[in-house]
Amino acid sequence: MxxxxxxxxxxxxxxxxxxxxxxxxxxxxxxxxxxxxxxxxxxxxxxxxxxxxxxxxxxxxxxxxxxxxxxxxxxxxxxxxxxLTEPRFREWRFENDNGSNPKLDIARKYVNEWEEMRKKNIGYMVMGPVGTGKSFFAGCIANALMEQGISVMMTNFSRILNELTKYHADKNEIIAGLVSYPLLIIDDLGIERNSEFALEMIYNVVDRRYCTRKPLIVTTNLSYQDMTRKDLDIEHQRIYSRLMEMCFPVIYQGKDLRQKERDLKLEWMKLNGD
Ligand SMILES: [Zn+2]
Structure with missing residues (x-):
């Protein structure tokens, strides 16, 4: 010895x-x-x-x-x-910002205060028209957290639904996998197909994260008006209302719309009873 x-x-x-x-x-x-x-x-x-x-x-x-x-x-x-389920997601890092993305401070705050966000189950709903930098915003958070060793999944519902509908797919296992990530980022909510099955699965993922108190970040071209329309079917309503409960709104749009953004945030808070 x-x-x-x-x-x-x-x-x-x-x-x-x-x-x-x-x-x-x-x-x-x-x-x-x-x-x-x-x-x-x-x-x-x-x-x-x-x-x-x-x-x-x-x-x-x-x-x-x-x-x-x-x-x-x-x-x-x-x-x-x-x-990072798409190669382009790798490029979306804070270091690659050319200064044109006005909301990145909110994304940095999320990364810096991750422990707090996780404990309080706070997510973001990043809204705005195509090409405004919403996905870049979410990708920066994903990359930065992973670079700290935190496990994050960034994907979209089209991809998830493809997985779920594969021959012999174990739906429970796939959904449990998505729920297990400390942070799940859903890029481009609203572009996926709207079948009954799709909406059921989307609700399952969102609701199970809600019940296990795990945050979600969602990017979407849908507007607040789209998500609160009175004539929405019940399947969409319950998805959107869950998301609005879990996520803080981050709105990408022109300067002239800032006032509207403030009003929207107030309405959003009221909806959650704060
Ligand atoms: Zn020596």
Whole structure:
């Protein structure tokens, strides 16, 4: 046992040109001056055992740190390869913002306060016309959280519905998988097909996250008016009302519409009884 430890120590020792023998005849490091071996009395006999000097210990610590970093990088890249379901999502990072995305501070806040958001089950509903940067907004959050080692799934309902309708698909397992992510991001809500089955599945995912208190971020071209129309069928109504309960509105639109945005937020709050 002792011998094995000694071998291991020896393996981690580095010899330096200036290493020398001290007055007791023991090897010392020529750089830090610490001993590289010690004398022990073992079963009545003196024996030499190697030990690590400061340089060796520092080098080992650095190696361990590098190993930890490498492992973490592997974890992040595997989180991304699973959680970013489209290649373009990878490009949507805060670093790639050209300054034209006015709402990114709200996205940064989400990342910075993630623990709080998670505990309180707060999500965002990012609304606005096509091409305003809503998906970029959501992608920045996804990438930044994954880079901290947090597991996020960013996908859309068309893709989910494709999975669910595959031959032999285990619907419960797929939905349980989606519910298990600390954060689920649904890009482009409203473009998926509207069959009874689709709406049922969408409601299942949303409602199960709601019941297990797990946040959702949704981007959509649908407007507040679209989601609160009086003539909506009950299937859509219950999906939208759940989402409005779970998500805080983030509205992408022109400057002239800021006042409207304030009014909408007030209405949204009232709807939730705050
Ligand atoms: Zn040394």
């Amino acid at each position: 002792v011998e094995k430890t000694a071998e291991k120590v020896q393996e981690n020792q580095e010899q330096h040109e200036g290493d020398y023998l001290d007055e007791e005849g023991l090897h010392r490091c020529g750089i830090c001056g610490e001993r590289k071996e010690n004398l022990y009395l073992l079963m009545g006999r003196e024996r030499l055992f190697p030990c690590l000097c400061r340089c060796d210990r520092n080098r080992l610590e650095k190696q361990k740190e590098e190993d930890r970093k490498r492992e973490f990088d592997i974890r992040v890249s595997s989180l991304k390869s699973v959680g």
